Amino acid sequence: MIEEKILAQCCHAVQKLYGHELNPASVGLEKTKKEITGDFTVVVFSLLKISRKSPETTATEIGTFLQQNMPEIETFNVIKGFLNLVLSDHFWMKFLVKNAVLPDFGFCKSRHEHPVVLEYSSPNTNKPLHLGHIRNNLLGFSLAEILKANGHKVVKVNLVNDRGIHICKSMLAYMRWGNHETPGSTGMKGDHLIGKYYVLFDKEYKAEIHDLIGKGLTEEEAEKQAPLIVEAQEILRKWEAKDPETITLWKEMNGWAYQGFDLTYRRLGVDFDHIYYESETYLHGKKLVMEGLDSEVLVQKEDGSIWADLRDEGLDEKLLLRADGTSVYMTQDLGTAQLRYDEYRPSSMIYVVGNEQNYHFDVLKKVLTKLGMEYGKHIYHLSYGMVELPQGRMKSREGTVVDADDLMDEMLRTAEETTRELGKADELSDEDATRLFNTIGLGALKYFILKVDPKKNMMFDPRESIDFNGNTGPFIQYTYARIQSLLAKASSAGFLWEDAKISLHLPLLPLEKETIKRLYQFRETIVQAGEELSPAIIANYIFDLAKGFNQFYQELPVLKEEDPEKVVLRICISKFTGSVIKKSMKLLGIEVPERM
RNA sequence: GGCCCUGUAGUUCAAUGGAUAGAACGGAAGUUUCCUAAACUUUAAAUCCAGGUUCGAUUCCUGGUGGGGCUACCA
Numbered sequence: 070m071i072e073e074k075i076l077a078q079c080c081h082a083v084q085k086l087y088g089h090e091l092n093p094a095s096v097g098l099e100k101t102k103k104e105i106t107g108d109f110t111v112v113v114f115s116l117l118k119i120s121r122k123s124p125e126t127t128a129t130e131i132g133t134f135l136q137q138n139m140p141e142i143e144t145f146n147v148i149k150g151f152l153n154l155v156l157s158d159h160f161w162m163k164f165l166v167k168n169a170v171l172p173d174f175g176f177c178k179s180r181h182e183h184p185v186v187l188e189y190s191s192p193n194t195n196k197p198l199h200l201g202h203i204r205n206n207l208l209g210f211s212l213a214e215i216l217k218a219n220g221h222k223v224v225k226v227n228l229v230n231d232r233g234i235h236i237c238k239s240m241l242a243y244m245r246w247g248n249h250e251t252p253g254s255t256g257m258k259g260d261h262l263i264g265k266y267y268v269l270f271d272k273e274y275k276a277e278i279h280d281l282i283g284k285g286l287t288e289e290e291a292e293k294q295a296p297l298i299v300e301a302q303e304i305l306r307k308w309e310a311k312d313p314e315t316i317t318l319w320k321e322m323n324g325w326a327y328q329g330f331d332l333t334y335r336r337l338g339v340d341f342d343h344i345y346y347e348s349e350t351y352l353h354g355k356k357l358v359m360e361g362l363d364s365e366v367l368v369q370k371e372d373g374s375i376w377a378d379l380r381d382e383g384l385d386e387k388l389l390l391r392a393d394g395t396s397v398y399m400t401q402d403l404g405t406a407q408l409r410y411d412e413y414r415p416s417s418m419i420y421v422v423g424n425e426q427n428y429h430f431d432v433l434k435k436v437l438t439k440l441g442m443e444y445g446k447h448i449y450h451l452s453y454g455m456v457e458l459p460q461g462r463m464k465s466r467e468g469t470v471v472d473a474d475d476l477m478d479e480m481l482r483t484a485e486e487t488t489r490e491l492g493k494a495d496e497l498s499d500e501d502a503t504r505l506f507n508t509i510g511l512g513a514l515k516y517f518i519l520k521v522d523p524k525k526n527m528m529f530d531p532r533e534s535i536d537f538n539g540n541t542g543p544f545i546q547y548t549y550a551r552i553q554s555l556l557a558k559a560s561s562a563g564f565l566w567e568d569a570k571i572s573l574h575l576p577l578l579p580l581e582k583e584t585i586k587r588l589y590q591f592r593e594t595i596v597q598a599g600e601e602l603s604p605a606i607i608a609n610y611i612f613d614l615a616k617g618f619n620q621f622y623q624e625l626p627v628l629k630e631e632d633p634e635k636v637v638l639r640i641c642i643s644k645f646t647g648s649v650i651k652k653s654m655k656l657l658g659i660e661v662p663e664r665m
Numbered sequence: 666g667g668c669c670c671u672g673u674a675g676u677u678c679a680a681u682g683g684a685u686a687g688a689a690c691g692g693a694a695g696u697u698u699c700c701u702a703a704a705c706u707u708u709a710a711a712u713c714c715a716g717g718u719u720c721g722a723u724u725c726c727u728g729g730u731g732g733g734g735c736u737a738c739c740a
Contacts, residue, residue, distance in 0.1 A: 102684065112683060114720060124720090150720085151684060193740065234739060347740095374738065383668085391738045398740050427669065428735050454670085455733075462733085491703065509703090521678065524670085526733070528677065537703055539689040540678080547703050555700055597681090609679065612688080623696095623705045643700095665703075 070593075071141060072098060075109060075154065082134035089119045100590075106146055107153030108586065114150040124150030158577045161585045166571060168588075169645040175591040175652060177220035181416060184222035186409050187213050189421035190339070193230045194326035195239040196264035198333050200456050200463065200471040200529060201423065204518050207658060208453055209421040210339040211519055211604040214656045219599035224413055227341040228405055231323050232348040233398075237304040239263050240318055241297065242270035252325050258474065260329025263322055273297055309395055333473050338511070338658055345405055351396045354404025358389045361440050377436045387432050402433055403440075410444045417447040419602070424452040424524075451602050454526035456518075471529070477511065483535040484510035484543075493665055508660045509543050515659050516542030520608035540612050542659055545650060548615040549661040551622065552647035559628055559640050571637050580621045584642050587614045591649050595656070604657055611653045618646045 076093040083091045097112035113120075113128045120127040125147055132145035132152045143157040168174045189209020192198055198206075213223045243266045252259040274297045281291035292298070307315040334340065358375055361367040367389065369375050375390040389400050409418060420430065430450035437445030455462065463470045485506040488494045494502045517534045521527040537543035577585070590610065598606040627639040651661050 097681090097683075099681080099683085103687090105684075110684090114683075117720080148684070191740095195740095230740060372738090385668095385736075388738055393738085395738085397738070401740095423734095424670070425734055426740090429740090431669095452670090457733090487703075493701085493703080525678090526671075530677075533677065533690070536690070541689085541703090543703060544689095547701080551701055551704085558700060605679090609688090616688085619704060620706095622700080626700070628700050664701085 071156070071160070072109065072593075074139065074141075075111070075135070078135050078139055079111060079131060081138070082131045083116060083119060086130055086134065087119050087121075091116075091119070101153050105148070105151075105153055106155060108156045109154045111152040111154065112150060113152055117150075128152035158575070158582065159573055161577060161582055161589075162571070162573045162575060164589055165585050165641060165645065166573065169641050169648075175595055175649065176218045177595070179222065180220040181222060183416035184224045184413055185216055186224045186226055186413055186415040186418045187216070187421070188226045188228055188419065190227045190334075190341070191230065191422070192227075192326075192330060193233075193235055194260075194263065194323050195235045195267045197258070197260035197329060198473040200473065200476060203337065203473050203476065203514075204453060204456050204527075205421055205423070206334070206337055206339045207515050207518050208451070208523055208604060210658045211607075211656060212419070212421065212451070212602055214658065215595065215598050215602075215604060215607065218595050218656060221599075224343060224415070225341045226343045226345060226409065228345045228350075229327075229347060231326075231346050232308065232319075232351065234301060234305050235267070236319065236323070237301040237308065238270040238274075238297075239267045240315075240322060241301050241304055242266035242273070243322065244318070252328070258329045258332065259325025259327075260333070261472075261474075263326050263329075270297065270301075305395060306393065333477075336477055336511075337473070338660075345408070347401050347405075350405045350408055351401035352404065353408055354400035354402070355390065355396055357403050357407060357440060358400060361389075361436075366439050366441075377432070377439065379432065379435055379439075382435055384428075384432060384435065387436070389436070399429065399432065399436070402429075403436060406433070406437060406444070406448065407442070410442070415444075415447075417449055418444070419449045419451055421451045421453065424454055426450075427452055449602075451523065453523040456527055456529050459528070459530050471531070476531075477514065479531070480510035480514045480535060481506050482510075484513065484537075487537055488665070505662055505665060508662045509537070509546060509665065512542035512546050512654075512659045512661075513537060514542075515657060516545070516608060519604040519657050520612070522605045523603055542654075543665075545611050545615045545654065546659075546661050547665060548618055549647055549650045549654075550663065550665040552618070552643050552650070553663045555622075555627060555643055556640070556647065562628060564628070564636060564640055571641065572634060575634060575638060578625065580624055581638065581642060584614075584617055584621050584646060587617050588642075588645055588649055591653070594653075598656075607653050607656050611650060611657075614646065614653075615650060618643075 076096050076098055079096045080091040080093050083089050095115065097115060099110050099112065101107035101110045111128070111131065113124055113131060116127055117124060120130070128147040128150060132147060132154070135154065136142050136145055141156050141160040142154050144155045146153050187209060190202065190206050192202060209225070213225050216223045246269060247266065250262070252262050255262060274295055277295035277297055278288070278291040281295060282288060286294065304315060308319060358367060362369060362375055367375055367377050372392040374388060374392040377387045377389055379385060379387060387399060388397055390396065406418065409415065422430070427450065430448070434445050434448050437448070458469065458471065460469060488506060488509065494505065497505060513535060518527070520540065594606060594610040598604065621642070625639060627643060628636060630636045630639060654661050
C-alpha cells in the first residue's frame with residue numbers, strides 16, 4: 070500500500086533532515102480534502118517540536134524529500150501545516166490496470182486458523198420476527214461477510230430460545246383458548262399463530278392483575294399471584310421434568326414457529342452454519358454452575374438459589390439458578406458459550422444482541438472469567454441500538470410492532486409500484502419482473518437499515534425507508550445496472566477492454582482520477598469495517614463510489630469519446646466500479662440487478 | 666436513586682484530535698435531439714450549555730441539561 074510507503078519515507082525524511090527516529094504510527098496521514106489539490110496529506114504540526122521550524126518550512130522540507138525519493142509522488146503543495154502530496158497519474162493507472170481484472174480485489178486471503186463464532190438472530194419461539202430482529206439479522210449476516218472478506222473463518226450460529234417461561238405462556242393460552250387450531254387449519258404462518266396466543270396470554274394476564282389489584286393486592290403481589298402466571302410457571306416445571314403431554318405440545322408449537330422463521334430467513338437471505346436450541350444446551354449451563362458452586366466461586370442462598378457475587382467488580386449479585394432448580398437466561402448462555410468453545414476453539418465469539426442487554430453481557434464475561442474460562446475475555450458483544458418508530462419505541466403489547474413479513478411485503482409492493490410507474494418492467498418477463506421487485510424492495514430495506522452505525526439507535530420511518538432516491542439501496546443498484554448496460558453496449562460495439570492495451574502514461578482527467586481513487590479505497594474500507602464491526606462503513610463507501618461514478622458518467626462520454634484509448638480507459642473504470650459495487654453490496658447481503 | 670449509552674441543517678444520517686463540519690430527503694432554481702432522468706447541476710440551512718486539556722476539540726476530560734436503556738427467581 071502506498072500509504073505505508075509514504076509513512077516510511079516520512080520517517081526517513083525526519084531522520085535525514087532533523088536527525089530524529091520517528092515511529093510511523095505517530096505521523097498523521099490522511100486523504101486530502103476534496104477541495105484541495107492532492108491525494109494524501111501529511112499533517113506536520115506534531116513534528117514541529119522535532120524540526121524546530123515553522124509548519125510551512127517543515128512541510129516543504131519533508132515534501133521536497135518525499136518528491137525526490139518517491140517516484141510515485143509527482144508534486145506537492147503546502148498550506149499551513151498541511152503537506153498535500155499529488156501522486157502521479159502513472160501510479161493510478163498502474164493500480165487500475167493491475168487490479169481491475171482481479172476477481173478477489175479488496176479481499177484478504179484466509180489467514181486465521183481459529184474461526185470467529187458469530188451469534189445472531191436468536192429468536193424466541195413465542196412470537197414472529199419484527200423490525201428489531203431484521204436489524205439483528207442483517208447486521209449478523211453482513212458482519213459474517215465482512216469478516217470473511219478480512220480473511221477470517223466465520224461460524225454463523227443461531228441460538229433459538231425455544232424454552233422458558235415465555236413459551237409456556239403461549240402454550241398455556243393455546244391450551245385454554247386454542248380450539249386445536251393449526252397453521253394448516255387457519256392458513257396462518259406458524260410463528261404468527263403462536264404470536265397470537267402470546268398476545269392473548271398477555272391480555273388475559275393483565276386482566277387478572279387488574280382484578281387482583283381491585284381486591285386489594287399491590288401490583289407486585291398481583292403480578293406474582295395471578296393464576297395464569299402461576300400456571301405458566303407450573304408448565305415450565307413440568308417441561309423441565311419432561312412431562313410427556315407438555316413436551317408434545319411444546320414440540321408441536323415450536324415446529325410451527327420454525328417453519329415460519331425459515332420462510333422469513335429465506336426471504337431475508339440470511340442463513341446459519343449451526344443452530345443451537347436452548348432446550349438442548351441449558352443443562353450444560355447448569356453443570357457449569359454446579360461446578361462453580363463446588364469450587365466456591367458461586368454462592369448458594371438459604372432457599373437453594375445459586376448466585377454469582379459480582380459486587381467487587383462494580384456489578385450486582387446475579388441469579389444463576391432458581392430456588393426450584395430451573396435455569397435462567399444467564400445459565401444457558403454460560404452453557405452455550407462453553408459448548409461453542411469446546412466445539413470450535415474460536416479466536417473470539419461475537420454476539421449480535423441489542424444494547425438493552427449490555428448488562429447481561431458484562432455479567433456473562435465476568436462470570437465466565439470467574440469460573441476460570443479464559444475465553445470469557447474474547448467475548449465481544451456487538452451491541453446495536455434500538456429501532457424506533459416515529460411514534461416511539463415498538464411495543465408488542467401495544468400493537469406498534471412492525472412485523473418482519475409485513476414489512477417485506479410492503480417493500481416489495483412499493484418496489485413493484487414504482488418500477489411499473491417508471492415503465493421499467495415493461496420488457497421483462499413476469500419471472501424477471503418479480504425477481505427485480507424483490508431485489509429492489511429488499512435492497513432498499515437492507516441498505517436503509519445497514520447504513521446506520523450499528524451502535525446507534527435508529528429511527529425507522531416507513532415512508533422514508535421506501536424512498537428509492539438519494540442515499541438508498543436502489544440508487545446504488547441503479548448505478549450498477551447502468552454500468553452493466555454500458556458494458557453490454559461496449560462489447561457489442563467491439564470494445565473488448567480486457568485485450569486492449571492501455572498506455573500507463575495516459576493523462577487522467579479529474580473525474581477519472583477521483584473514481585480510480587475511490588476504487589483504491591475499497592481495500593482499506595473492508596479492513597476498517599472489519600475492525601469496527603460496522604457494515605455502515607461499507608454502505609457509506611458504496612454510496613460515495615456510486616455517487617462519484619454517476620458524476621463521471623454524466624460528465625464524460627464513454628463510448629462516444631473520440632480517443633479510442635480514452636474509451637478503453639473509461640470502460641475499464643466503469644467495469645471496475647461495477648465489480649466493486651457488486652462486491653460491496655454482497656458484503657451487505659444485497660443483490661444487484663443486471664438491469665432496472 | 667444507582668449504572669450505561671446518547672444529543673450535529675426542518676428531518677434521517679456522515680466526519681482515525683486537523684484545513685471552509687459532509688451527504689441524503691424535504692425547500693428553491695435548472696439539465697433530456699447525448700452511453701438508462703430511479704440520474705446530474707446550482708442554492709439556502711446545523712455541532713445542547715459551561716468549563717478544562719491541546720498549536721488545534723463535533724471528537725478527549727469534568728459539570729449541567731435534554732433523550733433512551735438497564736437496574737426481574739423474563740428472555
